Amino acid sequence: IQTVAFIGIGNMGWPMAANLVKAGFEVTVCDARPGHAARFVTEVGGHAAAGPAEAAKGADCVVTIVPTSTQVADVAALIAPVLSKGTLVVDMTSGQPGKTREIAADLAARGVAMVDAPVSGGVPRAKTGDLAIMVGGEDADLDRADPVLRAMGTSIHRCGSIGAGQAMKALNNLVSAGGFLMGIEALLIGQRFGLDAAKMVDVLNASSGMTNSSQKKFKQYVLSRRFDDGFGLELMVKxxxxxxxxxxxxxxxxxxxxxxxxxxxxSLTALGPGHNHTASAQLSEKMAGEILGGNK
Amino acid sequence: IQTVAFIGIGNMGWPMAANLVKAGFEVTVCDARPGHAARFVTEVGGHAAAGPAEAAKGADCVVTIVPTSTQVADVAALIAPVLSKGTLVVDMTSGQPGKTREIAADLAARGVAMVDAPVSGGVPRAKTGDLAIMVGGEDADLDRADPVLRAMGTSIHRCGSIGAGQAMKALNNLVSAGGFLMGIEALLIGQRFGLDAAKMVDVLNASSGMTNSSQKKFKQYVLSRRFDDGFGLELMVKxxxxxxxxxxxxxxxxxxxxxxxxxxxxSLTALGPGHNHTASAQLSEKMAGEILGGNK
Amino acid sequence: IQTVAFIGIGNMGWPMAANLVKAGFEVTVCDARPGHAARFVTEVGGHAAAGPAEAAKGADCVVTIVPTSTQVADVAALIAPVLSKGTLVVDMTSGQPGKTREIAADLAARGVAMVDAPVSGGVPRAKTGDLAIMVGGEDADLDRADPVLRAMGTSIHRCGSIGAGQAMKALNNLVSAGGFLMGIEALLIGQRFGLDAAKMVDVLNASSGMTNSSQKKFKQYVLSRRFDDGFGLELMVKxxxxxxxxxxxxxxxxxxxxxxxxxxxxSLTALGPGHNHTASAQLSEKMAGEILGGNK
Amino acid sequence: IQTVAFIGIGNMGWPMAANLVKAGFEVTVCDARPGHAARFVTEVGGHAAAGPAEAAKGADCVVTIVPTSTQVADVAALIAPVLSKGTLVVDMTSGQPGKTREIAADLAARGVAMVDAPVSGGVPRAKTGDLAIMVGGEDADLDRADPVLRAMGTSIHRCGSIGAGQAMKALNNLVSAGGFLMGIEALLIGQRFGLDAAKMVDVLNASSGMTNSSQKKFKQYVLSRRFDDGFGLELMVKxxxxxxxxxxxxxxxxxxxxxxxxxxxxSLTALGPGHNHTASAQLSEKMAGEILGGNK
Ligand SMILES: NC(=O)C1=CN([C@@H]2O[C@H](COP(=O)(O)OP(=O)(O)OC[C@H]3O[C@@H](n4cnc5c(N)ncnc54)[C@H](OP(=O)(O)O)[C@@H]3O)[C@@H](O)[C@H]2O)C=CC1
Ligand SMILES: NC(=O)C1=CN([C@@H]2O[C@H](COP(=O)(O)OP(=O)(O)OC[C@H]3O[C@@H](n4cnc5c(N)ncnc54)[C@H](OP(=O)(O)O)[C@@H]3O)[C@@H](O)[C@H]2O)C=CC1
Ligand SMILES: NC(=O)C1=CN([C@@H]2O[C@H](COP(=O)(O)OP(=O)(O)OC[C@H]3O[C@@H](n4cnc5c(N)ncnc54)[C@H](OP(=O)(O)O)[C@@H]3O)[C@@H](O)[C@H]2O)C=CC1
Structure with missing residues (x-):
């Protein structure tokens, strides 16, 4: 794989595409936001295309990272006619396995292979090329995708057939969201009892109540009332x-x-759009009648 | 504190009392099981008493570690008349903060101080004197208890006033139980989708879905179908x-x-008594129509 | 039974005691509010007592209807010393079966029988003597209580031993609360879909979705935004x-x-005190992002 | 409307089609089960068609009542090419509003109108032509459908645009299912406390805990252990x-x-296929550790 069409250069896509350019791939970007692709070329390099079809024409590999599988389907419909047999589509969106399988089946009928490769690690690790990537698809296709993925991430988990990476990613976030919510409720009970919430986090971290959230979110984004770790509430709910x-x-x-x-x-409904996912603690607080952290 | 009455030498109490003997305290043990205290003296050392009152008479400190606060209240009623002012009661049972506060108030009326000090770490760390201890009570009393506790545990978390240690311990176990249950459901969904459960655990551990259970329980006790980590389902439900x-x-x-x-x-009701707490996964499996691990 | 001590002449107790007076019982009332008993005597008749013990002295029957079992226990402690063997205590509080059984056991030790007899029907039916009464206790005691109860209610359901009336009442309210909440959520989904909520209530009432709430509450108190059927949210939560x-x-x-x-x-926590129980719909509305009824 | 193609003569469809024949419509039936349509003609009358397209050709109105919207879509694809402009499709399946709207849009593009008209009342009222029917669609189309529907049902509820009848029906069943489950749990708590479950049902029915299930299902199908009211668990879960x-x-x-x-x-997963919907009580029983009714 030498030439890569990169569709969707948003918060995640931009730094990821930049890493592909840096790694020596010949990258053509495009994005729904007008002028965005041109800005990328100016600031980073590569080529700009007016739309997905133009970008994809003649590419060895098409990478998509757009908000949801709905946009992936739109893109797939546009590029399908121009893809030559043997092209590899790599969908890095946190998408829906079912829809992805449908899209993959349509492409397969044209001799185009697809793998899914959603990522974990957020914008910071997208910038450093340090993402965790959960992939699904045929082994041969994943082998082909490997050099492209390794330019963006360090750990690559093969989860199964097409859609498996996205299923894994969604289930991981389910476990994450559950641990977050449970921890918040426990902190609320404890604080109303008279325990200090920050102290509780320390004890959880030293005990069987330890979770990713107790380690990385409760003090940093909830007790601090900052609610800004960079992962949106809408995305978590999706x-x-x-x-x-x-x-x-x-x-x-x-x-x-x-x-x-x-x-x-x-919590998304109650808070409205545009909040960080850690702000969901505020619905629990409302139901419990208690505000976590200092400013009660 | 030199002389310690130790009430309740069960799975946890026996090795903890043994560590007190080893540390040089003058320990008098007693237990509801006939002959048990005598066995302790033969095998470990110290003195045996026929009942709590006999054990507590003249002791500087009384340690209790019995199944629930109900037994602690029974013991307190028996020993209250014989305790001299200034004795310190250290309740290491995973008990109920409310009941503990009532017991402490009764004892306080007689000039006897009480602290709660439930433990975390299970039998293995009870043996090595390596327990985590969450304590509640007056600072002066906790200072007095400190040498006794340090003979049994390595990290001591001061959580607040009397009962606070027990509240913290229960809330920690709530978070632990929630993370376990959420992870099991996610594994079930994933396995039915076609993901490999052991592989999923690896990815969770590398991602935001990491919990104490994903690290220490899912592969070891659930996927292996061993269900024997040493912590009973009844105790978790309590x-x-x-x-x-x-x-x-x-x-x-x-x-x-x-x-x-x-x-x-x-899950306790459905499984019946005598199971390990990790066996609770079996109710989730029944509802999901899927067995985790090899023997599907 | 000729003489009745009536403890607690609040919203419910006042009209109930008045019906006893009307029925010819010799009634002595008392209440925690100063001057309240005297007012009752002036307006209704009977006798006033300064406190429970004075009221109960020499009575054939003591009726209690106070907020919770905590107050019943206080009253029982005060009157126990003055009750003569053979007195019958009739607790009409919506109380806790467990506590009631403890109180009954204490009284039984003094030869005093107790039955529980919580009521359903609210203030209107308390006034008309038309209450539904769920009773628990020994048959012989319930036979004795019968004339007293029949002066206040029309349907009397014998549920079992002491506490059984209170258990039945609480479980009835659980089913009622569940039907209410489920119906509100269904109305919210339907309204967001585009259905008319009032129309939906009609269809539910004609179909298997019919409940007491769909018949008597949704249009009357929720869609109308009146939230004032007379049953408080605190009481429902209790x-x-x-x-x-x-x-x-x-x-x-x-x-x-x-x-x-x-x-x-x-919903009680989120709304704060002093609301009608039907106002709980407002938490569901907040979570659903939709207001039921006209003023959307 | 004179000629009606009737697709799906299962438990519900057979007696409904029979009522159309009786009402004088010229009915052509078809069904996926081989020979079933011929049997209908022999036993009831009308005409048989080999498949949906043959049945629908030239019909003024096509009625569908098949298990789910998936089958409706299949049928619609088959009949669309043969329908003349102005034909009316009446889908009486308890289907999915979203899918139904898609199907209706496809048909509308060919000048064919569609309404949805799911029913309530079960097989008995299907036989007596006494169904409740919840309808969605354009008023003019519903007016046209009216004579056909009145041959099968007595109360017709206009709920809104296409799909609204199905949304209403599903939400009605949600409320019904919630009332059932809540009542079962309350009966379980009560019975373990010592209350008589049948007695409890009587009290619920006389109080605010009354629901369609307490009136028509708990004694009849659960306490009796008959579990056979004719509505399948799979259908309820759908x-x-x-x-x-x-x-x-x-x-x-x-x-x-x-x-x-x-x-x-x-409960469907735990029980397996082929059970009546009231049998879902058995999962609640398993979790509660108690069997309702006589044979404990
Ligand atoms: N942000 C994060 O921390 C993480 C995000 N993810 C996932 O990665 C994916 C992308 O997220 P993120 O980068 O934050 O989202 P952004 O919204 O920042 O970026 C998406 C970009 O795709 C563009 N786009 C949308 N539709 C099309 C289309 N049809 N053709 C071309 N371009 C299109 C958007 O343009 P426009 O704005 O005009 O619509 C936008 O520029 C999501 O699935 C998300 O869940 C995964 C891990 C972490
Ligand atoms: N096991 C574990 O992994 C952990 C346990 N804990 C907690 O520690 C506490 C003790 O647990 P564990 O040691 O496992 O329980 P055990 O049942 O093994 O031990 C309790 C001992 O106390 C005795 N006892 C009970 N009542 C009295 C009484 N009135 N007077 C004197 N002795 C009495 C019991 O005797 P008899 O058997 O005759 O009743 C028994 O020997 C519990 O609260 C538990 O939740 C905390 C962390 C981990
Ligand atoms: N049973 C009840 O009490 C009630 C049922 N309903 C609803 O009514 C609908 C029908 O239920 P019910 O009659 O009980 O179900 P049945 O399964 O008894 O009947 C459905 C019939 O449709 C046939 N069929 C399936 N697919 C096709 C097709 N593509 N073309 C032609 N015929 C087809 C089936 O054949 P085959 O068996 O070969 O698949 C079967 O004979 C469901 O949506 C249900 O939820 C609503 C209220 C009450």
Whole structure:
């Protein structure tokens, strides 16, 4: 793979595409925001295309990283006619496995292979090329994608057939969201009892109550009232929706997960758009009648 | 503090009392099981007493570690008449903060101070004297208790006034139980989708879905179908009951925690007594229609 | 039974005691509010006592109807010394079965029988003597209580031994609260879909979705935004707490009920004190992002 | 409307089509089960067609009542080419509003109107022509459908535009399922406390805990252990899935409903296929450790 069409140069896509340029790939970018691709060429390098079809024409590999699978489907419809047999599509969106499989089947009918490769690590690790990447697809296709992915991430987890990377990513975020919510409720009970919330976080971290959230989020973004770790509430709720959708599609009743998604979705509704995902603590606070941290 | 009465030499109490003997305290043990105290003297050392009152008479410090606060109250009623002013009672049971505060108030009326000091780490760390101890009480009393506690544990977390150690311990276990349950449901969804559960655990551990359970329990005790980490399901359900009781007593509505407790309690009912707490995964499996791990 | 001591002449107790006077019983009332008993005598008749003990002295029957079992226990402690063997205590508080059983056991030790007889129907039916009464206790005691109860209510349901009336009442309110909450959520989904909420209520009432709430509450108190059916949110949350307490005491895990209680309790926390129970719809509305009824 | 093509003569469709024949419509039936349409002609009358397209050709109106919207879409694809402008499609399946709207849009592009008209009342009222029918669509189309519908049902509720009848039906079943589950849990708590479950049902029915389930299902199908009211568990779980899907599509977080669906779905998983919907009580019984009714 030498030439890469890169569709979607948003918060994540921009630094990831930049790493591809740096790694020596011949990159043509495009984005829905007018003028954005041209800015990328000026600031970073590579080529700009007016739209996905123009970008994809003649490319060995097309990378997509757009908000949801809905946009991926739009892009796929546009590029399908111009892709030559043997092109590899790498969807790095945190998308829906079911939709992704449909898109992949359509492309396969044209002799175009697709893999999914959603990422973990946020903007900082996108910049340093240090992302964790969960991939799904045929081994041969994943082998082909490997040099491209290694320019953007350091750990690459093969999860199974197409869509498996996205399922894994959504389920990971479900577990993350559940641990966050449970920890917040426990902090609220404890604080109302008279415990110090920051002290509680220390004890959790030294005990069986340790989670990624107790280590990296509670003090930093909740008790500090900063609520700004860079991962949006809408995106988390979208990912929980995907996780539960996988549960429904596989007929897997999971009461605890269902309540988890619903409370996160309720926090988005109650808070409105544009908040960080850690701000969801505020719905729990409202129900518990207690504000975590100093400014009670 | 030189002389210690040690009430309750069960799975945890025996090795903890043994560490006190080793540390040079003059220890008198007693236990509800007939002949148990005598066995301790033969095998470990110290003195045996026929009952709590006999053991406590003249002791500088009385340690209790019995199943629940109900037994602590029984013991307190027996020993109260024989305790001299200035004796220190150290309750290491994973008990109920509310009941503990009542017991402490009764003792305080007789000039006897009490602190609570539940432990974390299980039998292995009880043996090595390596327990984490969460303590509640007056600072002066905790200072006095310190040498005794340091003979049994390495990290001592001061959580607040009497009962605070027990509240902290119960809330820690709530977070632990929530992370376990959420992870199990995610593994079930993933496996039905086609992901490999062991692989999923690896990815969780490398991502934001990491919890104490993903690190120490899922592969070891669930996927292996061993279900034998040494912490009983009844004890976990008891602790969740305490956590939620603290929630009720402090008027802290917490929907996610409430469902968590109820599903754990339901798993105890469905499985019956005598199971390891990790076996609770089996109720989730029944509801999801999927068995985790090899023997599907 | 000829002479009745009536403890607690609040919103419910006043009209109930008045019906006893009307029925020809010799009634002595007392109340925690100073001067209240005297007012009753002036306006209704009977006798006033300075406190429970004075009222109860020599009475054939003592009726209690106070906020919670905590106050019943206080009253019982005051009157126990003055009750003669054979007196009958009739507790009409919506109380806690467990506490009631303790109180009854204490009184039984003095030869005093007790029955519980919580009521349903609110102030209107208290005035008309038309209450539904759920009773618990020994049949012989319930036979004795019968003339007294029939002066206040029309349907009397014998539920079992002491505390059974209170358990039944709390569980009835649990079912009622669950039907209310479920109906509100369904109306919210429907309205956001584009259905008319009032129309929906009509269809529910004609179909399997019919509940007491769809018949008597949704249009009347929620869609109208009046929220004033006369039953307070605090009282509903208290009753749900009792229902779930019975569940815990009997080791009966019930996930759906647990979430129901928690969401009702959360609505009380979020709304604050002094609201009607139907106002709990407002927490559901907040989470759903939709206001039911006209003023959207 | 004179000629009607009737697609799907299963448990519900057969008696409904029979009522159309009786009412004088010229009915052509077809069904996926081989020989079924011929049997209908022999036993009831009308005409048989080999498939949907043959049945629909030249019909004024096409009625569909098949298991789910998936089959409706299949049928629509088959009949679309043969329908003449002005034909009316009446989908009486308990289907998914979203899918139905898509199907209706496709048909509209060919000048074919569609209304949805799911029913309530079960097989008995299908036989007596006494169904309740919830309809969605344009008023003019509903006017046209009216004579056809009145041959099958007595109360017709206009709910809004296309899909609205199905949304209403699914939400009605959600409320019904919630009332059922809540009542079962309350009966379980009560019975473990010592109350008589049948007695409890009587009290609920006389109080605010009354629901359609307490009136028509608990004694008849649960306490009797008959579990055979004629409405399958799979169908209920399907309907709950539709209700929650409407919730998701309209961005309406509803935690209580989500848990309700999940527990019903879990009961289907735990029991396996082929059970009556009232048998879902058995999962609650398993979690509560108690069997309702006589044979404990
Ligand atoms: N932000 C984070 O921390 C993380 C994000 N992710 C996931 O990565 C994905 C992208 O996230 P992020 O970069 O933050 O999102 P952004 O919204 O910042 O970027 C998406 C970009 O794609 C463009 N776009 C949308 N539709 C099209 C289209 N049809 N053709 C071409 N371009 C299009 C958007 O333009 P416009 O704005 O005009 O719509 C935008 O510039 C999401 O799935 C997210 O869940 C994963 C891990 C972490
Ligand atoms: N096991 C573990 O991994 C952990 C346990 N804990 C907590 O520590 C506490 C003790 O647990 P564990 O040691 O496992 O329990 P055990 O049941 O093994 O030991 C309790 C001992 O106390 C005795 N006892 C009970 N009542 C009395 C009484 N009134 N007077 C004197 N002795 C009495 C019991 O005797 P008998 O058996 O005859 O009743 C038994 O020997 C519990 O609160 C538990 O939750 C905390 C962390 C980890
Ligand atoms: N049963 C009840 O009490 C109630 C049911 N409903 C709803 O009514 C609908 C029908 O239920 P019910 O009658 O019980 O279900 P049945 O399964 O008894 O009947 C459905 C019939 O449709 C046939 N069918 C399936 N696909 C096609 C197709 N593509 N073309 C032609 N025929 C087809 C089936 O054949 P085959 O068996 O070969 O697949 C079957 O004979 C469902 O949506 C249900 O939820 C609503 C209210 C009450």
């Amino acid at each position: 990912d929980l929706g995907i996780a539960l959708e996988v549960g429904r599609e596989t007929n897997t009743p999971t009461p605890f997960s269902a309540l988890c998604r619903e409370l996160w979705a309720a | 602790d969740l009951g305490i956590a939620l009781e603290v929630g009720r007593e402090t008027n802290t509505p917490t929907p996610f925690s409430a469902l968590c407790r109820e599903l754990w309690a339901a | 009753d749900l707490g009792i229902a779930l307490e019975v569940g815990r005491e009997t080791n009966t895990p019930t996930p759906f009920s647990a979430l129901c209680r928690e969401l009702w309790a959360a | 309907d709950l899935g539709i209700a929650l899907e409407v919730g998701r599509e309209t961005n309406t977080p509803t935690p209580f409903s989500a848990l309700c669906r999940e527990l019903w779905a879990a």
